[in-house]
Amino acid sequence: MKVSLLLSLLLGFALVAPAANFNQDIDVTWGDGRGKILDNGQLLTLSLDKFSGSGFQSKNEYLFGKIDMNVKLVPGNSAGTVTTYYLRSQGSTWDEIDFEFLGNLSGDPYTIHTNVYCGGKGDREQQFHLWFDPTKDFHTYSVLWNPQRIIFSVDGTPIREFKNLESIGVPFPKSQPMRVYSSLWNADDWATRGGLIKTDWSKAPFTAAYRNYKADACVWSSSSGKSSCSSSSPSRNSWLSQELDIGSQQRLKWVQKNYMIYNYCTDTKRFPQGLPKECTARAR
Numbered sequence: 001m002k003v004s005l006l007l008s009l010l011l012g013f014a015l016v017a018p019a020a021n022f023n024q025d026i027d028v029t030w031g032d033g034r035g036k037i038l039d040n041g042q043l044l045t046l047s048l049d050k051f052s053g054s055g056f057q058s059k060n061e062y063l064f065g066k067i068d069m070n071v072k073l074v075p076g077n078s079a080g081t082v083t084t085y086y087l088r089s090q091g092s093t094w095d096e097i098d099f100e101f102l103g104n105l106s107g108d109p110y111t112i113h114t115n116v117y118c119g120g121k122g123d124r125e126q127q128f129h130l131w132f133d134p135t136k137d138f139h140t141y142s143v144l145w146n147p148q149r150i151i152f153s154v155d156g157t158p159i160r161e162f163k164n165l166e167s168i169g170v171p172f173p174k175s176q177p178m179r180v181y182s183s184l185w186n187a188d189d190w191a192t193r194g195g196l197i198k199t200d201w202s203k204a205p206f207t208a209a210y211r212n213y214k215a216d217a218c219v220w221s222s223s224s225g226k227s228s229c230s231s232s233s234p235s236r237n238s239w240l241s242q243e244l245d246i247g248s249q250q251r252l253k254w255v256q257k258n259y260m261i262y263n264y265c266t267d268t269k270r271f272p273q274g275l276p277k278e279c280t281a282r283a284r
Contacts, residue, residue: 025213028056030183034205044210046184048074048081050201055084055183058215062087063177063227065217066239068142071101072209073110075135078103080188080199083208085141087178093120095173097143097150101134103206104192110134111261114152116162118171124276126160127262128255138211146240147174158244158252159259163278170278177220177227184208 023041031054034047046054067087074081081103088096096117101110109129116124132139144151150173152160164172184206188199216239218229229237244252256263264270265279 022056022210022213025059025215026056027059028054030055042211044213045207046083046182046210047205047207048184048186049204049206053183053185055181055185057182058180060215060217061089061177061179061220061222062215062217063175063220064146064229064240065215066142066144066242067180067217068140068212068214069180069182069210070138070140070212071134072136072138073101073134074103074184074206074208077106077200077203078110078135078206079105079192079197080186081184081206082187083182083184085180085182087143087145087180088117089173089176089178091176095119095176095178096122097145097173097178098122099141099143099152102187102192105197112154112159114160116150116173118173121171123264124162124278125262125264126260128159128259129261130154131259138209140212144239144242145173146242148241149243151242151244157255158248159255161244161252165278168277170276177222180213180215182210 021041022037022044026037026044028035028037031046031052034049034052034054035056036045037043038045044056046056048054069085071083071085073083083101084099086096086098086100088094094117096115098113098115100113102113104110112128112130114126114128115122140155142153142156144153148164150162151158164174166172186199188197189195216237218227220227229240265275268275
């Protein structure tokens with residue numbers, strides 16, 4: 001389906017207002033009480049102990065949007081733990097847009113792991129360190145998803161752009177509505193130094209905190225099979241055609257030069273038959 005047709009299908013409906021209350025917008029879905037909504041819906045915490053982690057999901061599904069979440073990651077020795085924040089559709093050929101935060105020993109940096117799945121296939125990992133300590137305070141992690149591109153940002157600074165390159169045969173998530181999910185779980189078989197560093201359960205419970213969840217997004221109605229976006233308020237849905245301006249492109253290059261630690265697009269050992277199509281100089 002062409003981008004212009006996708007945009008036309010989104011027109012004529014109303015945008016969902018930015019969400020602000022976890023009681024109204026989020027369901028804690030697992031963890032047996034380890035996920036808690038506090039402060040009259042303004043704060044959410046997820047905890048992990050030796051017996052279980054915890055997680056939540058958005059009540060709504062979205063087809064395109066700009067999703068913001070303030071997160072304070074697990075402090076101290078977080079080795080072996082993974083905090084996730086992602087969008088995902090249903091089914092065996094799902095689409096997914098991932099932020100994963102891989103814990104580490106005290107004093108060592110977190111790793112931000114990003115990925116994009118389309119039709120159940122990912123293998124598009126890029127990983128980064130951060131230019132601040134993400135455990136000391138809340139920071140804003142954002143996903144901009146429109147028909148032309150996906151942009152991952154941290155505190156408004158873009159760290160990754162995945163463009164719609166269907167014109168050269170690269171799949172792009174554009175037709176499956178997705179929910180927002182988050183979880184805190186134990187992955188010490190791989191998360192920290194390839195599984196060499198295990199979770200220190202004497203430091204449990206591990207806790208991550210969330211606030212200021214905002215979804216400027218097109219809500220999907222499964223009953224009508226339609227999205228809810230509006231052309232009558234162009235200032236509110238400017239993200240539908242948003243792209244990186246020159247300043248944002250420069251900040252993206254700065255992050256990728258100084259803080260990127262893995263890029264599938266340069267991993268020739270992993271792709272001996274040739275790098276994926278989107279990894280050409282023109283595509284990136």
